[in-house]
Amino acid sequence: MKKTYRDIAAELSLHVKTIYRVLNNAPNVRPVTRRRVIAALSRNGFFDGARIGRERIVIEQPELEWSGRIAERLIRQLDQRIFELIPLSPESARQEFLRAVEEASTVVLLSDPPAEWITRIRDANPEAVLINLFGNHGGDITLGEDHYLGGKLAARHLRRVGIHSVCMLSYDHRSGHRNRGDAFMDEFLRDHPDGACRRCFIRNSSHDVSEALQPLPEAFFATCGQLGDRLHQLLTERGVRVPDEVSLLVYDGPDEAYLKSFPPVDAIEFSIPQVIDLAEYYITKRPLLLHHGPFATRVAPYLVTRGSVKEKTKVKAKQETV
Template sequence: MNRVHFHNIADEAGVSVRTLYRVMNNQGAVSSATRRKVVTALNRYGYLCSGQKESQTILFDIIRSSFIERVGILLMQRLSLRDFRCVLSNHTEQKERFLDAVSQAAVVVMCSFPTETLLQEVRAANPDCTIVNILGGVGGDVAIDSDDYQGGQLAARHLFANGHRHVGVFSSLDQPNHVERYKSFLGQMLFLDPGCKVEFHEYFPGTDPGDFWMNYFRAHKQLPTGFFCPLGGIADYLPYCAEKLKLKIPDDFSLIGYNRPEERNYVQPLQPFDSIVFDVEQLTAWGEYYILNRPMVTNQACIHTLLQPSLEIKGSVRNINS
């Protein structure tokens, strides 16, 4: 299943997202007829909403992000087939309710880039639960992530091999994985050529990506030959802005993004572009494995599993060596 969001499922069932959450959390104040409609829609996408009290509760803390939602849904699907009760929460919107749910959960899956403080609060609320941290760096009992250090290096080597010595990096710095990708990219470029030029331009979350790119192009007449976007989502909007300015990729500049656009569901890219990617199915398979094999993680040390990224070439990087 691709690009399924909770509001899409709610629309299909003809209910609000709040009602969808009530049914998923097995709460009251929902009529039997409405509950049946919601359960039918959820089951169509692989959820288990039987509300069996004897099954163990897995609490998912999922922030509002299409990519993170996709990862969480895939893992929910795997676990629901094994008769776990999956409960959805978002600590950024209802912190107290989230911590209350933590106290009743056997496993807490953090799809929310948790801070160390939040992880400590989760542990205080339920010392016996297993904390699985997805894509949030080190922390919890198990941390599963892509190797962002290697991903940044792959992007740098790809641009360098094609002759690019003046590169712009465009990303937010609010997530540890974005920072790691930028730092490793910068380090690899300077290692390959200490005289190369790497410019960093920070994107602030909440800014319209189209406005971000148009403001950049207005302020910079001399463009880098290569663009790298560790925050993959903003790369989806770049070809549209380039077209408005009569710029072509890769004729006027080359582009590398991060993760596949279809895994984000922001906008349909105007053209395919080279990306650093990792296997989301493999990520959720590891999540399922560690939840099913929790005796391995009863010690105090975090088990950190890194997925190997790869370069997916679509023709958006031009060879300018000649």
Template sequence: MTPTLHDVARLAGVSIKTVSNVINHHPNVRPATRERVELAIAELGYTPNLTARNLRSGRTGAFALAVPDLGLSYFAELAATIIQEAESRGVGVLVEQTGGDREREIELLRSPRRGLTDGLIFSPLGMGQEDVAHLDVSYPLVLLGERIFDGPSDHVTMQNVEAARAATEYLLEQGRRRIAVVGAHAGEVIGSAGLRLAGYRAALDAAGIDYDDDLVGYTTMWHRANGAETMRELLDRGVAFDAVFGLNDTLALGAMRALQESGLRVPDDVWVVGFDDLDEAQYSIPSLATIDPGQDWIARTAVETLLARIEVPGEQGPARRLLADFRLVRRESAPGDAPRD
């Protein structure tokens, strides 16, 4: 016969309530008791009846994650980490792609499918600050990204301006003076491209170096092909530079390919720094120096924050903005004076 909660409690010598607390990861269980219950569960092969538990609690035991494009390495790695964090807490994740389309993102927020999950971690790309009212929803929501600020929901994000400034300052400190940018978005102020370009400009201003728009390569998407194409355009225009700041790693990797095709050597002729610290950055030739914006922290904090809102809805206080720490990762493409990571 299928083992029951009563069977586990009897074998472990505890109450049914204690077994339930262990299964639901309640913190107020003594380690020795938790171990005894877990051993009993393993010995009996007990599996919690999630359907019945969810019916009693009014929860589904899953939340949704919406990102623009899993074809972009950053969002693929972020999604994988969020899923791992959720599964470690016994929660499932329903992943959706929006394509970065504003209308699809707005529709997703009000879709009946939200009733199949307990909350949403949402990274918009098409929506902007003017759409902040759409975030006023009736379910727990955690916002990611840099498109909308000061909304009604918790916002977990990175320090784009400060991190981009640190990357640029590093290149300046190492004697680079003509730093090209790959990946700017024309006219953008709020958004990853706009904020990172602002950090780049702040570093130049602090060093007393004039901003030169000829050094800025504009594009739309942030794929390798866009990085390579933008770099070729800079080279075709005859722009002189001794360093490149790619506004994300995939752009930087594409730019590095175009540099090498042109006969320029990295880092002998041109230094290159990216942003995101993707896994592939450490395996490129040369390995890519980059900014680690705290992606693992962002994923973990987003899950923890959403689950806390789900557990005690409306009782966690006002919406919070949570910022990840960042660090510069020195590698072969911009070696500097310090040991490489």
């Protein structure tokens, strides 16, 4: 009879939660403990020991520049290992992508794909392990940032400095952006009946964002760096000063390497290298999924302040003192 995770934990005199922390590549596990757990799991068949030779890994390389750069970084980290790496863009060659999936052991997605596309990949090769980076559903292993926590952190930051009205810009076709926006609105308006939150959905990268300026709120929150950059350029063109006349907060913007001239703005960021390391871990170790089914690993976002959000509460206090 095959051992369970509880059996492995008992054998190593550990709590079963430690086994799951190792499987999820959690940082709060001592290196010596991690090595003991991985060795025990390998001895008992929890890792796929038959993965020898040039295993084929299909990596989605989206046309969106930000996701494409992350794919390139992941490929560089995997390039030192014995893999046959197949980077392909399904936007321009879906049939070629599916043909490559048929002979792959692992498929890595970076575009937050819809359920219909995941189903087609599953149909092409039910045996392939599907790793979904930056997606919210689908796949054997889902990685990425915690969109809900990020949205809440953004709302708390603006409320903490006394912001009462905000306009939020978000792409309407990206589920992660919608989740960030939903969490932001819930947190911003919770217990604050005086708050006003207007939401502007942007259809695509060429959509005019000028509608967001009417009327001008106290602050803007953009659910991605690209939208934040476009908004900042528009405000500059209109002579609206940040943060003197309006505050600006973005999600994960400054770490987006393609935004060469991105201004120093407050941002909700997460560690992209950590996500890439997690992806490498699951590709190279790939715990067998028969024992626990699909699971998700989320990287916690954090707030970085750079002076683009005006502290209205302090300004008001100074005026009253004068």
